[in-house]
Amino acid sequence: MAARADATIDALLDFVKQSRGFDFTGYKRSSIERRVSKRMAEVEVDRCDEYIDYLQLNSGEFAELFNTLLINTTAFFRDPQAWKILADDVVPQLLAARPPDSPLRIWSAGCASGEEPYTVAMVFARVMGDVAFRDRVKIYATDVDEEALDQARHGAYLPRQIEDIPRDALERFFEQTDQRFVFRKDLRRCVIFGRNDLVQDAPISHIDLLVCRNTLMYFTAETQAQILRRFHFALDDDGVLMLGKSEMLITHADLFTPIELKSRVFRKVMRVARRERTRVLAFDPGNGASQTVGETLRETAFDIGSGAQVVLDASGVLVMANETARRMFGLGVSDSGRPIQDLELSYRPVELRSHLDTLSKELRPIEIKSVRTGAADRERVVDVRLTPLRSDGGLMGTSISYLDVTEARKLQDEVTRSKRELEHAYEELQTTVEELETTNEELQSTNEELETTNEELQSTNEELETMNEELQSSN
Ligand SMILES: C[S@@+](CC[C@H](N)C(=O)[O-])C[C@H]1O[C@@H](n2cnc3c(N)ncnc32)[C@H](O)[C@@H]1O
Incomplete structure (x- = not known):
């Protein structure tokens, strides 16, 4: 039954669009339906198809319909x-x-x-x-x-x-x-x-x-x-x-x-200017520590870094792998000195060979996002970053780091889902509030119409009384 009612009002809105170029499809359906019914009752027509005929026969009716649909309730210093x-x-x-x-x-x-x-x-x-x-x-x-x-x-x-x-x-x-x-x-x-x-x-x-x-x-x-x-x-x-x-x-x-x-x-909200990339500076203690101590410190720091990281030399041979990388990819001492293409690392968890070719040609960092690694029950998500290590403009080696973003992704997914749920709940609430407000405005507009009719009746009444008095005085 509701679908049939919808189809007929659709036909009416379509007719209005075809004949007057005005499209009411973006308006809230409940309000449009109420307003159309109100106007149909005023002209004593029961069905939408009859009302379409009425519109065709009475040229002034379009203006009346628009007046009913476009609620003009307003006031100076409203709120x-x-x-x-x-x-x-x-x-x-x-x-x-x-x-x-x-x-x-x-x-x-x-x-x-x-x-x-x-x-x-x-x-x-x-x-x-x-x-x-x-x-x-x-x-x-x-x-x-x-x-x-x-x-x-x-x-x-x-x-x-x-x-x-x-x-x-x-x-x-x-x-x-x-x-x-x-x-x-x-x-x-x-x-x-x-x-x-x-x-x-x-x-x-x-x-x-x-x-x-x-x-x-x-x-x-x-x-x-x-x-x-x-x-x-x-x-x-x-x-x-x-x-x-x-x-x-x-x-x-x-x-x-x-x-x-x-x-x-x-x-x-202005469009946010793209932030400059933060540059990470290498820091030399410069406190007189010997080269060997400095190197040892750097190597130890590299080794305990929480993300997995491996370093290749300019010809693609593995020269360093920190503890996390050794654990993650099962690398042993014997793997040091082997070309990367001989290691599983070159294609698992993600294909690296073509990226390494691009990097050596273009000398620019490459990022591969959201790579899944590990068995299904212990799956992790990592962002893989290949960075050229340059010396005097040439390629000295390549650093490959694996940043574990599993928890961050999960949190992000949860935030996105909660935000969507919240937005959905909010939209429903907002629609209800607006629905109440539009009904209120419709009532106000009907009230104004009644007031005008009342004023007109009153003035007719006054005119009648004047005529009456004139008649009485002439008698
Ligand atoms: C309820 S009145 C609000 C008047 C005033 N802004 C106020 O708050 O007192 C809504 C107004 O929106 C206008 N309107 C409806 N649809 C419109 C559209 N598609 N483009 C421009 N104005 C539109 C109506 O004609 C009407 O004058």
């Missing part, structure tokens, strides 16, 4: 604590890290009807002053919903929409005309609205602050990951990302690291 952190900590840090006149590029992605980007504008103008704000700041505010963008561009809001704006900010940044509060025109010029589909379009680049709140949670984990990779690209190296209160990034720690986890403020 006030997050905006306080932005004003008190994030903006001052961003400004301090940049030259005084440098431009600041901000992206409000999923900006709905503009309350969010205008809130960002107010926060920055309050910290920087209006003049510096006008000179330096550009806020790119994007959404996929053209209708919402249209409202946003006007920057005009009803009294109930401006209720959460602090009084001083309302007086400073808005002008009142008739029944509307309009965001100041001179500052509005710094906010550039445009359509951008987070799933399909290229991101805006060189961004210092990216605000994307209560939008990612509508997408599946896979699509969220894809969008976050784009956000990573969009941000400059020390750029900051601000998400909504129920959006977390624990499974994307490679891309973003928290600055203020509670307020969902993150910094872009």
Whole structure:
């Protein structure tokens, strides 16, 4: 039964994609299903195939469907604590890290009807002053919903929409005309609205602050990951990302690291510069010890080294093998002076001959990782490293060392597995949290619709009463 329901909603989404080019497949299925059912109930249609017919016959219905699917719930200074952190900590840090006149590029992605980007504008103008704000700041505010963008561009809001704006900010940044509060025109010029589909379009680049709140949670984990990779690209190296209160990034720690986890403020993780290789220096005691004592010391140290190590001369003859190597490969005194190709060591636990040829031609170290050695029940894993020993530019010999990485590998495997399990558990939890939050937003949006209908009814009622009174007075 569920599969059949799925197939029909798939057909509907496919029809929307074919006819309007909008792809809802990256959105969480549960939310899409709820929204489609809601719209179908409103137009009194029971089945998806009937609804497809309805869409074909009623040209205005696509806009209604998009309005239902793209939830535009928003507010000025939504979650006030997050905006306080932005004003008190994030903006001052961003400004301090940049030259005084440098431009600041901000992206409000999923900006709905503009309350969010205008809130960002107010926060920055309050910290920087209006003049510096006008000179330096550009806020790119994007959404996929053209209708919402249209409202946003006007920057005009009803009294109930401006209720959460602090009084001083309302007086400073808005002008009142008739029944509307309009965001100041001179500052509005710094906010550039445009359509951008987070799933399909290229991101805006060189961004210092990216605000994307209560939008990612509508997408599946896979699509969220894809969008976050784009956000990573969009941000400059020390750029900051601000998400909504129920959006977390624990499974994307490679891309973003928290600055203020509670307020969902993150910094872009820069690509780590490749570390210089550590050079191990040979150390000569230089304390007057005789050559023979020095040599003995070196040989003894070599012998007790914990990893297996053998040394060949320039012609490939075995000249030294430390105790671990002798034990590991069953080497005896008689093996000293034998060419390596005569020893089992040359092909077990790993084929060395071709590598030795390469090394003598190219004079560069060669590493062979994760070589398995020993019987199945006592199997060990080693990294084998062949290092040319050079003198006056020529090859004097070759050191072959075997580093036992069995325990490290096991630990690494366990860490990777635990991390995967943790990520999986976290993703499930996160999906549940987001599910709750989206349901909440859907309820809020339905509530707003009811309020509007109520207001309309009230005004009709008032009109009727006026007419009634007029009639009474004329009688
Ligand atoms: C719940 S609103 C959030 C508004 C605002 N960011 C806030 O937190 O108050 C989600 C917004 O995401 C937008 N949206 C949905 N899908 C999108 C997409 N693929 N690309 C860009 N915006 C999208 C919707 O149109 C809607 O305006």
